[in-house]
Amino acid sequence: MFDPVVVKMLALGFLESLYMTLISSVLAYVIGLPLGIILVVTDNGGIKPAPGLNRVLGSIINLLRSVPFLILLITVIPITRAIVGTSIGPTATIVPLVIGASPFIARLVETSLKEVDKGVIEAAQSMGASNFEIIYKVMLPEARPSLILGAAFSVTTILGYSALTGFVGGGGLGDIAIRYGYYRYQTDIMLITVVLLVIIVQVFQEIGMRIAKLSDKRK
């Protein structure tokens, strides 16, 4: 089984998986982070309450969160085609991954930011800080350890999603596992892809936890 062709295929799958996961994570944070901030800021007890906006945004996020990822994956194919030009391969997979991951990242960010002590925010207000300054000088830095843990969690979840996209020809390790392991009963190849996925998850989780711990000045 360790003939050069298989090894090359696995190496490529490994890189594709990393590529999909990392690019999707970054893009999902580009969308999810501001949404999470808006959720906290416009909340009833937030620094700029806007109940209407908060409710609408919350509902959209819940809606997207409740659609099973496999259904979402198929539903967004037209959008993927419109953006990437094709619906198969790792680059095309980034579109459903971003759409699927942004809402839960928004909720993760929301949870992290809500942990920030209200008193500290009030202190910043008493010094004349604007809402914008409070967001980027108080809320985000104070929630940093929790945000980093959330990011590690997001990356590993997106990796899991990316493996699922193998069913629709998404590329990466998941694709290999399904084509060789599932359709052709080549259990050894499937096992290797699973081991590789486990390693990636472990590494990202560990890195995330270490950075979070190092950056936390509360203890």
Add this chain to the structure above:
Amino acid sequence: MGVTIKMRTGTSLIQIRGLSKVFQSSSGDVHVLEDINLDIKQGEIFGIIGMSGAGKSTLVRCLNFLEKPTQGTVFFDNQDLSALSLKELYKIRQSMGMIFQQFNLLMQRSVLRNVCFPLEIAGIKKKEAEERAYELLKLVGLSDKAHAYPSQLSGGQKQRVAIARALANNPKVILCDEATSALDPATTQGVLALLKDINNRLGITIVIITHEMSVVEEVCQRVAIIDNKRIAEVGYVKDIFTKPTTDAARRLVFPEGKRVEHFTGNRCCRIVFDGSSSFEPVIANMVLEFRQTVNIIFADTKNIDGKAFGQIVIQLPEDKLMGEKMMAYLRNRGLTVEEVHDFV
């Protein structure tokens, strides 16, 4: 520490006019403050005291418009805060420092960068801000902790950092919201002494919100007593201490609330010390023994060679039996006791 401008004391720095605050809740409107009028003078240490729930924390937040009054307004340095734009309000808040019960330091920033924080907000350059922050940390006696994080400090040290931070932009006033309530008595003394020193040396007006009369007594010149949403009494601390005119003031001055308002019993007894008893605190011991107060009407005793001479007239409690017991107790101590009527 910069140039200290000698403040004209006596002019008002903060004027509160007809201020009311109503919070809307699901169960209807909650009136927290009603028709508050106060003048806080430049350079004074002003106390605002009240029981918990009296609305004092809301009142202090109205002073810098962290809470917007429902009615009325606040003039700070002759500017009507309700007439300011948000931007102007941010600007004016930079001249009002505030410290809190829970310190509210940024936990992910070092002590130095916490003190730099308000300077960053004010747009001061980093190098200049750090120089100023070192200066302030020296003032509060924490130079050696500049690079520590708040979690490594004790409560008293955290409050000192908060004070340094509040001083950063040369404020005209420091608002203290229960600033010593989370501290032990010794640390409280230290923090209060520091505030007093800042007021003395820099002429900064200080407003202290507290529920502890001892804090007011320690540092404030004037005090307002807030009770049931309103200002019950305002005046010099020594006046309110010696002759409180409202129930709210009396409750605070005699915090046990056990002050005997009407001592109507007119049974008195005279205790004669003829040198046969030792000079022990016999009345105090009796009060402790029976857990019942007596009123000392007249006393003239001397300690001669450890023996007590003279006499004391006390007013006995209303309860007849208790009065008898007390007289018996005193006789047992070898004293001459006789009942006197119509002494009062």
